[in-house]
Amino acid sequence: MPDPFTLSVIQAGLENAAEEMFAVLRKTAMSPIIYEVLDVGTGVTDAAGNLVSSGAGIPTFVGVLDKAVKVLVARHGDAIEEGDIFVTNDPNHGGVTHLNDVVIAKPVFFEGARVAWSASIAHWGDIGGKVPGSMATDVSEIFAEGLRLPAVRLFRRGQPVKAVFDIIETNSRLPEFVHGDLWAQVAASNTAEGQILALFAKFGREAVEHSIAESFETGRARALAGLRALPKGRFGVEEEQDDGACWRAAISISDERFAVDLRGNPRALAAPYNTSRDGAVISSQMIFKALCDPDRFANAGSFALLEVMTEEGTIFHAGPTAPQGYYFETRIRLFDLLWQCMAKAMPGRLPAGSFSSIFGTVIAGRHPDTGRRYTMVEPQMGGWGA
Numbered sequence: 558m559p560d561p562f563t564l565s566v567i568q569a570g571l572e573n574a575a576e577e578m579f580a581v582l583r584k585t586a587m588s589p590i591i592y593e594v595l596d597v598g599t600g601v602t603d604a605a606g607n608l609v610s611s612g613a614g615i616p617t618f619v620g621v622l623d624k625a626v627k628v629l630v631a632r633h634g635d636a637i638e639e640g641d642i643f644v645t646n647d648p649n650h651g652g653v654t655h656l657n658d659v660v661i662a663k664p665v666f667f668e669g670a671r672v673a674w675s676a677s678i679a680h681w682g683d684i685g686g687k688v689p690g691s692m693a694t695d696v697s698e699i700f701a702e703g704l705r706l707p708a709v710r711l712f713r714r715g716q717p718v719k720a721v722f723d724i725i726e727t728n729s730r731l732p733e734f735v736h737g738d739l740w741a742q743v744a745a746s747n748t749a750e751g752q753i754l755a756l757f758a759k760f761g762r763e764a765v766e767h768s769i770a771e772s773f774e775t776g777r778a779r780a781l782a783g784l785r786a787l788p789k790g791r792f793g794v795e796e797e798q799d800d801g802a803c804w805r806a807a808i809s810i811s812d813e814r815f816a817v818d819l820r821g822n823p824r825a826l827a828a829p830y831n832t833s834r835d836g837a838v839i840s841s842q843m844i845f846k847a848l849c850d851p852d853r854f855a856n857a858g859s860f861a862l863l864e865v866m867t868e869e870g871t872i873f874h875a876g877p878t879a880p881q882g883y884y885f886e887t888r889i890r891l892f893d894l895l896w897q898c899m900a901k902a903m904p905g906r907l908p909a910g911s912f913s914s915i916f917g918t919v920i921a922g923r924h925p926d927t928g929r930r931y932t933m934v935e936p937q938m939g940g941w942g943a
Contacts, residue, residue: 559764567760567768572610572854574752575599578677578745579612585744587737588682590934596658596680601749602626604664604671607857609769617888619855620839622676625651625660625708629674632708639666640715642743643708644725646684648699648833648884649877650707655829655884656684657691657703657934661711661739663746667757672766675749677742681735682932685728689921690932692882697827699880704728712743730930776850776858783849784862785812788902793818796894804872806891808844808898815849816864817841817895822871829882831875832891834867836884840891841865848899885915912939 559567578599583592590596598618600611606626611619628651629643646652646659653660662676686703687693696702704725710718725739726732757765793807802823809816825831845863846855853859867874872887893913900907916937923930 559760559767563760563764564768564771567756567765568610568772570752570756571601571769571772574675574749574756575601575610575612577612577752578675578749579614581748582677582679582741582745585737585741586679587734587741588680588731590680590682591738591741594680594934594936596934596936597678598622599677599745599749600675601753602674602676603766603769603857604630604673606630606674607773609673609772609856611855616843617839617885618678620842620860621653621658621678621835622660622662623857624653624835624838625678626662626674626676627651628708629662633710637664637671638714639664639669640712641710642712642746644706644711644721644739645708647705647707648836648875648881650705652706653833653835653839654678655692655702655881656686656699656705657681657882659684659706659739659742661742661746663712663743663750665750665753667754667762670762672757672762673753675746675753677745679738679742680934681729681738682934683730683735683930685730688919689730689930690919690934692829692917692919692934694829694883696829696880696882698878700878702829702880702882711739731932772856773858773861776853776856777861778858779850779853780845780859780862781813784810784815787815787848790902792898792902794894794897794901796897798890802872804890804894806894806898808895808902810902813862814864815845815862817844817866819865819867819871819873819891822868822873825870825872825875825879827880829880830884830887831872831879831881832884832887833881834865834869834874836881836888837867837873837891838865840888840895843892844895844899883917885917889913889915909942911941914939 684703
């Protein structure tokens with residue numbers, strides 16, 4: 558069994574692999590929403606898709622990549638081969654968010670066995686659909702929002718699947734940018750793969766996998782300690798939204814469980830303001846992590862004590878055809894709603910409500926000199942509660 562120092566070195570190496578992915582993606586992507594806005598997330602999982610480490614980027618993306626990889630493992634199973642790379646953007650097939658956010662994931666093989674995954678998610682500027690930027694506000698189904706990539710192969714045994722590349726580029730108004738961003742994500746996965754393999758080669762498979770298991774146990778233990786320090790009971794809120802709908806949330810806290818109850822909420826909208834169940838889980842994960850273990854990086858163990866209850870077909874668990882282009886407006890309000898629940902449990906200890914909107918602005922058109930299309934997607938900033 559590795560000594561504690563070796564375990565720490567391995568864990569730091571796995572964290573660094575995710576950070577290096579972020580650095581590569583930021584430096585090589587073509588779209589400013591990736592290299593300036595940093596609308597990205599990177600991570601490493603174990604062979605089964607459990608989150609091991611995550612890089613910089615948007616906090617809400619921390620919980621996306623493991624869910625995407627688990628869908629890939631469930632769908633492709635033993636057919637996954639060395640050199641394969643997969644792509645998904647569909648919220649119903651591991652994409653979690655909206656069609657613009659594209660996940661690219663690569664299995665890592667060591668001595669013939671799959672031992673890990675390197676994965677990233679990044680916002681692509683145009684994925685087809687009704688309007689430039691692929692984020693229409695007047696759609697009633699996901700089909701109008703763009704191209705859906707349901708956890709399919711992008712590379713097979715190290716070779717690009719040309720048909721998939723052609724489909725992606727043909728369905729985008731910005732094919733050269735999509736092409737560049739895609740390859741930036743592939744480069745990021747390859748970089749992490751190299752670092753992961755170096756750790757396995759240096760320390761051996763048994764030591765690395767033991768280190769990963771230990772990190773999960775540490776994540777769970779730290780979360781448990783934080784959970785036991787929280788007030789116990791059930792804390793709920795109801796809040797009327799701008800459209801008159803009433804949203805409900807409740808959090809039940811015991812010594813062993815942090816349960817988020819989102820049942821009894823309105824049905825999914827025929828508008829792009831829904832979120833997937835996985836999206837609701839991520840909002841809950843962010844609250845749980847902030848309260849129970851805010852200082853350490855997240856991994857699968859960090860969320861072992863969290864339970865989230867939803868009802869399929871509601872705004873927090875949208876069905877397979879529900880549009881989700883502006884999912885983030887619902888998710889950020891949900892985060893604030895859960896924060897309100899905890900404010901009741903911890904009066905005077907949590908900040909007031911925030912800006913609670915991304916206020917995404919899309920500017921698109923054709924360059925007057927060249928005739929080339931352009932699309933700029935820019936979030937707007939707001940204040941946080943004191």
